[in-house]
Amino acid sequence: MFQLKTRLLALAPVAILGAFGHSLAPLLSAQSVELERERRAIRRSMPMTKSIRRAFDAGTRDKSGLPGPRYWQVQTDFVIEARLDVSTQTIHGKETITLHNASPDRLNELYLRLDHNIFRANVPRGTSVPAETTEGMVVTRLAVDGVEAELQRSGPRGRGRSGGALRARDLDQTLARVALSAPIASGAKAKIDIEWHTRLPGGQAGRGHRMTQRFGDKLFQPTQWFPRLAKYDDLRGWDTNLYLGPAEFYNNFGSFDVRIDVPAGWIVTATGVLQNAEEVLTEAALERRRQVMESDEVTTIVSAREVGPGKATRDGERLVWHYKAELVNDFAWATAENYVYKGARADIPGKGMIPIYMVHLPENERAYRNAAAITRHALEFYSKLWAPYPFPQLTLQDGPSLGMEYPMVINSNQGAADHETAHQWWPMMLGINETWYGWMDEGLNQYMNLLSDADQRGTSPRLDGLGQSYGRRAGDESEPPMMWSANHAGDSYGFTTYGKAPLMLSMLGGIVGDDEVQRAIRAYTKAWAFKHPSPWDFAHCVSSELGRDLDWFWYAWLWTTESVDGRVQGMRSDGEATVVTVCQDGEMPSPVVLRFECEGDVADEAIPEGAQRSGPAAFDYTWPVDVWFDGRRSFDARLAHPGLKVKRVVFDPKRRFPDRNPSDNSWPRNNERKER
Numbered sequence: 001m002f003q004l005k006t007r008l009l010a011l012a013p014v015a016i017l018g019a020f021g022h023s024l025a026p027l028l029s030a031q032s033v034e035l036e037r038e039r040r041a042i043r044r045s046m047p048m049t050k051s052i053r054r055a056f057d058a059g060t061r062d063k064s065g066l067p068g069p070r071y072w073q074v075q076t077d078f079v080i081e082a083r084l085d086v087s088t089q090t091i092h093g094k095e096t097i098t099l100h101n102a103s104p105d106r107l108n109e110l111y112l113r114l115d116h117n118i119f120r121a122n123v124p125r126g127t128s129v130p131a132e133t134t135e136g137m138v139v140t141r142l143a144v145d146g147v148e149a150e151l152q153r154s155g156p157r158g159r160g161r162s163g164g165a166l167r168a169r170d171l172d173q174t175l176a177r178v179a180l181s182a183p184i185a186s187g188a189k190a191k192i193d194i195e196w197h198t199r200l201p202g203g204q205a206g207r208g209h210r211m212t213q214r215f216g217d218k219l220f221q222p223t224q225w226f227p228r229l230a231k232y233d234d235l236r237g238w239d240t241n242l243y244l245g246p247a248e249f250y251n252n253f254g255s256f257d258v259r260i261d262v263p264a265g266w267i268v269t270a271t272g273v274l275q276n277a278e279e280v281l282t283e284a285a286l287e288r289r290r291q292v293m294e295s296d297e298v299t300t301i302v303s304a305r306e307v308g309p310g311k312a313t314r315d316g317e318r319l320v321w322h323y324k325a326e327l328v329n330d331f332a333w334a335t336a337e338n339y340v341y342k343g344a345r346a347d348i349p350g351k352g353m354i355p356i357y358m359v360h361l362p363e364n365e366r367a368y369r370n371a372a373a374i375t376r377h378a379l380e381f382y383s384k385l386w387a388p389y390p391f392p393q394l395t396l397q398d399g400p401s402l403g404m405e406y407p408m409v410i411n412s413n414q415g416a417a418d419h420e421t422a423h424q425w426w427p428m429m430l431g432i433n434e435t436w437y438g439w440m441d442e443g444l445n446q447y448m449n450l451l452s453d454a455d456q457r458g459t460s461p462r463l464d465g466l467g468q469s470y471g472r473r474a475g476d477e478s479e480p481p482m483m484w485s486a487n488h489a490g491d492s493y494g495f496t497t498y499g500k501a502p503l504m505l506s507m508l509g510g511i512v513g514d515d516e517v518q519r520a521i522r523a524y525t526k527a528w529a530f531k532h533p534s535p536w537d538f539a540h541c542v543s544s545e546l547g548r549d550l551d552w553f554w555y556a557w558l559w560t561t562e563s564v565d566g567r568v569q570g571m572r573s574d575g576e577a578t579v580v581t582v583c584q585d586g587e588m589p590s591p592v593v594l595r596f597e598c599e600g601d602v603a604d605e606a607i608p609e610g611a612q613r614s615g616p617a618a619f620d621y622t623w624p625v626d627v628w629f630d631g632r633r634s635f636d637a638r639l640a641h642p643g644l645k646v647k648r649v650v651f652d653p654k655r656r657f658p659d660r661n662p663s664d665n666s667w668p669r670n671n672e673r674k675e676r
Contacts, residue, residue: 065541128245272325443501510656
């Protein structure tokens with residue numbers, strides 16, 4: 001009976017319309033469309049997920065955008081011994097991870113990241129394709145505080161207790177779970193011992209970053225090459241996102257003490273500082289390496305003619321290269337039997353000179369000709385823009401994984417040197433969760449690349465027009481919002497992760513000024529250095545620094561794919577003032593920025609208070625975004641300026657606000673308005 005009543009009630013409107021011969025349908029439809037065009041709902045708050053609410057309640061994060069008084073983060077310190085077997089293209093390793101549980105939680109389980117299992121045939125993947133199928137990351141031993149684990153390559157994904165045994169499951173996947181026999185208390189430390197081996201994929205079939213990690217048996221470029229602990233944070237606990245390929249990483253900060261055993265004659269560069277240069281480099285190479293810090297010129301440490309034991313390196317069968325790094329979130333390295341090894345230097349404000357090292361194959365000399373100069377400029381420019389470069393050196397590495405970054409290492413030639421160097425600020429200094437929020441890493445990087453490129457050319461950055469251009473993309477059904485997990489962004493991964501943030505910051509610059517945007521990001525960088533900011537922290541911190549309530553702005557850009565779609569409907573004079581009717585057909589609001597072009601030059605004293613001159617006969621005037629908060633779509637901008645004769649008005653003259661049809665942004669029209 002209940003179901004029958006429900007069906008009848010659902011059909012009632014149809015029956016009523018039928019009784020009137022459907023005569024009400026066109027009227028209701030027209031009224032609803034007209035009502036929708038006349039009013040809109042402007043959301044003025046950002047959505048708050050359970051994770052960020054928990055963090056606010058716990059005091060680990062603050063609504064000002066700063067770390068909270070109870071902020072904490074887990075630290076992981078690594079001691080690794082790795083041996084490269086060239087004949088089998090395999091790394092054999094053993095490591096000890098010291099976990100410092102600074103969280104208030106008792107840890108009953110651990111999660112291991114085994115990224116090299118993406119090279120196996122039976123794992124989930126995104127659009128990446130490995131160069132070849134391998135056994136992946138083969139873990140042969142695992143112990144926690146001396147208790148040996150039962151190793152299971154695969155098994156149920158449940159989170160149940162281990163029944164007193166130490167068990168590791170899903171070791172054939174990119175994320176493995178270790179059910180602990182005894183919990184790790186808050187404030188305690190634990191030692192995780194792991195032995196493993198992994199074969200590096202090579203060949204021509206790889207598609208995507210990190211999917212090819214060697215050139216035959218002559219050059220190896222391992223990345224994400226050792227077992228790591230997954231991130232544990234105050235937002236979600238363990239980060240259990242699978243490694244799918246395109247999206248990158250979210251790691252704990254800590255220290256690395258790494259020894260890499262390779263054939264003698266092979267040069268090794270890596271994250272960190274080389275501890276035993278005297279044991280692995282020839283006397284001639286050592287002397288040239290010392291000269292790097294004495295000249296602005298590029299110094300060749302090992303030339304293309306110096307190949308093999310006793311020439312490129314010390315003599316012998318094998319050599320162990322020892323590197324250490326402090327307060328980093330990953331470790332990468334590369335080695336080749338015939339690397340050319342070079343050095344230069346950069347002057348970091350407030351810090352002084354640091355070395356820039358480069359290793360490349362002899363045949364790629366041309367691709368590294370300007371690499372040192374580009375990298376030096378990037379290090380020095382970004383140090384002034386955001387914060388001084390915090391690490392003791394930077395190395396460029398040639399190989400199959402070009403276009404990738406790790407702490408103190410960029411796998412790049414001169415083509416991407418600026419972009420990859422910028423990553424040393426995020427995610428290497430600010431530990432962004434790239435898997436979820438790639439735009440906080442790649443998108444902000446693209447923005448700062450625009451600034452660096454302009455500085456290199458000695459021009460002003462071209463930010464005008466960027467924000468407006470988003471109007472042509474807005475509403476595409478394939479585009480997820482920026483707050484959609486980057487790990488699952490699909491075909492729009494590139495635009496959502498890389499392309500959209502510069503457009504967003506272009507619009508913000510159109511509201512508060514580009515210098516103010518950069519000042520606010522500089523404060524954000526200082527507040528979150530070597531911590532793990534979320535999007536809410538970024539947005540709140542920037543808003544606080546600017547002294548503005550910008551929640552409406554962040555909501556529109558981060559959680560929607562809407563646009564402003566502004567237009568000038570008309571202009572009239574009532575004798576004392578010029579009145580411009582501005583409409584916004586989109587769901588994203590914006591301030592009303594109008595450029596008034598007058599007949600004849602305008603004296604400074606004739607420009608209305610609060611206006612900004614934009615030419616001898618023109619000035620810009622802004623009405624705040626608040627004029628739209630009551631839901632209206634049309635606004636009469638009234639500007640009193642007795643004695644001035646306005647001949648033309650332009651909405652959004654710097655083209656910062658997303659607009660599908662910019663041709664209707666002026667009055668009189670430049671041309672006939674296109675169909676919207």
